[in-house]
Amino acid sequence: MNRKTLLLAILNLTLSPLFINCGATESTEGCPQLEYVGSGPIPTNFTSNQQLLSIDVIYPAYEKGEKFVFIDARPPSDYKIDHIKDAISLPFYDAERCAPSLPSNAWYVTYCACPHNESQHAAEALEKAGFKNVWVLDEGYLEWKKRGYPITPPKREIHENSTLDS
Amino acid sequence: MHLPTPKLIFVAGYLLTISCGQEPTLRLKLKTDIRAKEMLRNLHINIRDIHIQPIGFGLTIDHQITPEWIPLPPLHNRIDAFDAQKKAIVIAQFQPPKNRYQRLFLRANRITGINRFGDTVELENVLEPIGMELQITGKRRREITLTLIVLKGIRNPKKLSIYAKDIEVD
Numbered sequence: 001m002n003r004k005t006l007l008l009a010i011l012n013l014t015l016s017p018l019f020i021n022c023g024a025t026e027s028t029e030g031c032p033q034l035e036y037v038g039s040g041p042i043p044t045n046f047t048s049n050q051q052l053l054s055i056d057v058i059y060p061a062y063e064k065g066e067k068f069v070f071i072d073a074r075p076p077s078d079y080k081i082d083h084i085k086d087a088i089s090l091p092f093y094d095a096e097r098c099a100p101s102l103p104s105n106a107w108y109v110t111y112c113a114c115p116h117n118e119s120q121h122a123a124e125a126l127e128k129a130g131f132k133n134v135w136v137l138d139e140g141y142l143e144w145k146k147r148g149y150p151i152t153p154p155k156r157e158i159h160e161n162s163t164l165d166s
Numbered sequence: 167m168h169l170p171t172p173k174l175i176f177v178a179g180y181l182l183t184i185s186c187g188q189e190p191t192l193r194l195k196l197k198t199d200i201r202a203k204e205m206l207r208n209l210h211i212n213i214r215d216i217h218i219q220p221i222g223f224g225l226t227i228d229h230q231i232t233p234e235w236i237p238l239p240p241l242h243n244r245i246d247a248f249d250a251q252k253k254a255i256v257i258a259q260f261q262p263p264k265n266r267y268q269r270l271f272l273r274a275n276r277i278t279g280i281n282r283f284g285d286t287v288e289l290e291n292v293l294e295p296i297g298m299e300l301q302i303t304g305k306r307r308r309e310i311t312l313t314l315i316v317l318k319g320i321r322n323p324k325k326l327s328i329y330a331k332d333i334e335v336d
Contacts, residue, residue, distance in 0.1 A: 077333050078297040081268060093201075093315050093331060113225065117292045118329065124320035142227050 031098035032088040034106065038065025042107050042133075051123055052116060052138040058109055059149055068107035071095075073122035074141070084111065084141065085150035092118035092125075099129035107133040115140025190259035192300075192308050194238060196272075198250040199315040202326050207282045209247035209289075209316065211328075213240045214275035216258055219295065221266040229294050235271070236262050247316070254311055264304050270312060270333060271295040277328055289316070290327040298333045309336040 043061040046053060046068075061068065070087035072079045079089040090098055092112070102108075108126060112118035116136050123134045137144070145151060194216065200206065217235040226232065238258040245255060257272075272293060279287035293314070300308060313332045319325035 075296055075330065075332050077299075080299075081297040091331075092329070093199075093317060096320070114292065114294060115227065117327070121317065121320060121327075128320050140227070142225055145224075 028098055028101035031094070031101040032090050034069060034102060035086060035088050036067050036106075037062055037070050037086040038067055040065040040067055042067050046107065046133070046135055048135075051120065051134070051136050053109070053135040055137060055139045055143055055147070058135070058137055059144075059147075062149075068109055069102075071108055071110040071119075071122060072141075073110045073112045073118040078113070082145075082151050082153060084144060085152045087111070090122060092121040095122035095125035096128070099126055099131070102126075102131075104129065104131045105133075107135075109135045109137055111137035111141050111144070113141045115142065191261050191302055191304055191306070192238070192259070192310070193256060194258040194260075194270075195254040195309065195311040196245060196250050196257045197254045197311055197313045198247045199313055199331055200247060200251055202316055202318045205281060205318070205324075205326065206248075206279050206287060206316070207284075208278075208280040210276075210278045211245045211247055211274050211314070212276040212278075213243055213245065213257065214273040216240055216273075217271045218262060218267045218300070219269040219271070221268040223268075225269075225295060229271070231271070231273075236267075238262070247314070250314075261304075262302050264302050267300040267302065268297060269295040270298055270310065272312060272314075272330070274328075279326065287326060290325065292327050292329045294330060296330040296333050298335050300335050310334070311336075 043066045045057050045061060048057070070084050071090045072083045072087045073090060073092040073095065075091055076089055083089070108131065110119040110122045116138060119136045119140070123136050126134045200209065216238040217231055218238060219235050223232070223234045238260045240258055242255070242257055245257065249255065274291055274293055277289045277291055279289050281287050296312070298310065300310065302308065311334045312330065314328055315331035316326055316328050319327065
């Protein structure tokens with residue numbers, strides 16, 4: 001190796017770290033880890049052409065332990081109070097940033113309490129990132145709770161004059 | 167009038183206790199995160215009302231204010247969202263009953279955006295109740311900071327929406 005080649009090699013080693021992150025987009029720091037609600041087959045009933053999917057289709061798949069990811073698109077402070085059991089927290093405003101940290105070939109159902117403003121924003125962000133199987137819980141989280149479906153922590157006592165669950 | 171020192175200390179302590187007891191125990195601040203700055207020159211939020219909900223109650227599907235919600239009288243009716251992006255603005259000070267509270271709900275009756283050409287920009291109002299963990303004991307002053315976020319639509323980037331983003335309780 002002559003002197004010129006050696007100098008080029010050193011220069012390359014010195015400068016290359018500066019260019020490694022040139023194409024990188026926003027950081028995925030703090031993004032959630034993937035967690036499926038079940039380990040069974042992928043959902044077979046999620047066949048609607050529409051992004052919004054009824055709770056009557058989603059809950060049976062959840063109950064059977066089919067393999068999909070529930071995404072809670074509400075702010076983290078809402079998720080902290082309670083959420084669908086085994087759902088992960090990915091706030092709507094972080095979905096675009098965090099999409100690269102999630103596998104695009106998994107099946108996802110997003111939800112919120114609006115009943116589907118925040119969840120739809122998150123779903124569209126994932127679709128924009130190339131995800132093919134993204135659905136939105138049409139009736140939203142409050143309907144899930146009202147029906148007594150599994151949440152974390154489990155449903156608490158409610159006040160008599162409460163209009164809905166707590 | 168000359169008071170002996172022990173009496174003076176007692177009176178001073180009493181006055182201090184009274185004045186502390188009258189201070190609002192809850193202060194609410196508002197911050198904004200505007201992610202569509204290139205589409206807006208001005209953004210004003212007209213506050214309709216602010217409420218906090220004691221723990222143990224639920225939400226209606228259409229996010230109605232049900233009787234258990236406690237109103238926090240707003241200090242301002244109109245907020246400049248760009249000012250609130252630079253520095254959190256105190257929007258309410260209040261002494262709510264001693265209790266634990268689980269949600270805050272700021273409702274806006276008008277959100278006015280203006281673009282750089284001076285035209286009105288429509289914003290979708292998606293403000294809804296946001297969860298929090300707040301305990302009012304009366305002994306300690308509490309401060310809540312609510313952050314609102316303005317986002318562009320993913321499919322339709324010309325559509326702007328405003329949401330409750332996050333809440334911090336000190």
